[in-house]
Amino acid sequence: MQQELFSPFLNNLEKLFKSKKDYDVIIKAGEDNDQKEIYAHSNILRCQSDYFDTAFSSNWAEKKDGKYIFKKPNVLPHIFEIIIRYFYCGQLDLNVKNGPDTLKLLVATDELGLNILSEYIQEFLIKNQKKFLQNDPIGILEVAFQHETFTMLRDYGLEAICEEPNILFGTDKILSLPAQILESLLKQDDLVLDEIEVWNNLIRWAHAQQPTVNKDPSEWTKDELILMERTLSRFIPLIRFHDITSEEYYDKVVPYDDLLPKKLKNEILKFHFVPQAKQIGSLPSRNAVNTIDSVLINSEHLAIFAGWIDKKDESLKMIPYEFNLILRASRDGNTAGAFHDKCDNKGATIIVVKIEETNQIVGGYNPLDWEGSDICKNTQDSFIFIFDNHRDINTGRIGRVTDASHALVCSNRWGPIFGNGHDLSMNCVGKWVSRGSSTYSYLGIPYDFANDDYEVFQVVKK
Structure with a gap:
């Protein structure tokens, strides 16, 4: 019902916009051969724009023969006409505009103090003209930083470069x-x-x-x-x-x-x-989207683990998995019972163990689950690993499965067991052993050791 009331009102304003009857404003948009005069009414402009309201109120606008004269050489005529039409009848059709024109329109709205319209156009660019934005995210960022109100566009440009840094870094x-x-x-x-x-x-x-x-x-x-x-x-x-x-x-x-x-x-x-020093300064490791609740590892380890899971020889820049902490021994218990209570029926998991009083961490990946009683599970995708220095990801080494039929052993009396010959396993009271290389490639993990702590993470495909 309200729309029916608004339509005649807006139609009349659009007729006024087209006819320019009794106009008292001349806007000279563009310059040289591209300059064009646009006619408007001061009462309409000052109602819709703080910029024009200030101009008319302070009398800094040039006036000639009873008409206000505005020179706007930095705004193209067809861009200014879009804004003036919006002032009269609230209509703005962006679907017919290309990316560069839409960006020029956005810049013009900022100069005229049209914050609501600026936000609308930014949303439109991000949702409907991504290809244009992706072609030149650096240029988009430079425009966004020149205008304080372009916060959405600025955030978009920063995110685009953070996800694909080779667009900028190294060039x-x-x-x-x-x-x-x-x-x-x-x-x-x-x-x-x-x-x-x-x-x-x-x-x-x-x-x-x-x-x-x-x-x-x-x-x-x-x-x-x-x-x-x-x-x-x-x-x-x-x-x-x-x-x-x-x-x-x-x-x-x-x-x-x-x-x-x-x-x-x-x-x-x-x-x-100093082994106990964990960080320098207050800033976290980068890749915050891949942060992890851990006292043993950081996002760089996640990138390595993701690469190993995907059977690649390098860490992944974009990590396709979530690593959700489901057990921390110092918090949940350092026994086989605590392990099965927290980790059975959770699907794929990765286990990280810090060897007592060293910088070494060891562990393994189970792509299946830990449910079962004294059974072997067959998989080509599990692995064990060691980092000789947990602070240096370059010291990480992986041991792939050599005997898939005995890759994993599930036992209620033990914690995790990798390999039928216990290539890496935890007994009922939280002691760890590594009995050789019957099922996985040899890594030189200590024969038996205690842990400072160990953690288990559920691995979920994003």
Whole structure:
């Protein structure tokens, strides 16, 4: 019923928009050969736009022969006509517009203070013109950062680069990236990029900003060091140094360690030399979408596990699994009974065990389940593993199944058992053993050991 009342009213305003009867505003949109005069009514414009309301109220608009004159060379005529028509009759057909035009329309709405319309157009771009946005996410980000109200578009651009960092990182495009955008990207927990690559790209960017500085940091003068410190001071606290291995740190970061604050360097040394130190600073490891409730592993281990599960020799950037903690021995109990109570009938699981008073972690993956009493389960997809240093994912090694028919043993009296010959298993009172390599490739796991803690994660395909 209300729509029937509105229609004649809006139709009359549209007639006024088309006829321009008694107009008192002339808008000169565009410039040179692309310039066009658009006619409108001041009362309509000031009701619909704070920009025009301020212009008419403060009398800063030029006036000639009783008509207000606005010169808008930075807005194309056909873009301005779309906005003026919206002012009169509330109609905006974006489906016929291409991506560049829609973006130009969005920029114009920001200049005119049309926040509601700006949000509407941003939503439209993200939902309906993804191909346009995906073709140039860096350009989209640059536009978004130039306009404070383009928050949805900014978030979209950041997310696109975080998911596909090779669009920017490792290319020459990063060299001219505005500092504000680079800072926002480095703040993202879900940037799917190895931390050493984040560091390498940051150094490349800094040298591009200061091209006169010697490329060899060992040759820097005092003035060059000060210049680079000023360039990088806002970015260095955003690096997750706990996700850079000792070897990478020595090779890639140490040459530049004069740039690091003394307190940070001490924290890094403590992390690498004190086993109990778990993190540097307050920022978590990246790939927040793959965070894990664990006291033993982090998101980098998940990437390795996902690659092993998918039978690939490398860690996965985009992890297709969720790893849900279902047992932590220090919390739920370190017995076979606690294991079966928490882990039976949960489907695929991965087990992580920290060997007592060492940096080693061992474990295994069961793609089936742990339900059953004294039975062997057949699978080609299970594996066991060891990390000689749990802080360095490069020390991880996998043992694949060599005898699929005895890959797993389920027993109510024991905890998890990998291999009929107990390649890795836990007895009824929480002691772990590794009796050789009858079912899996040999990894040199200790013959028997106690654990500082162990965890079991349910592995669920996303």
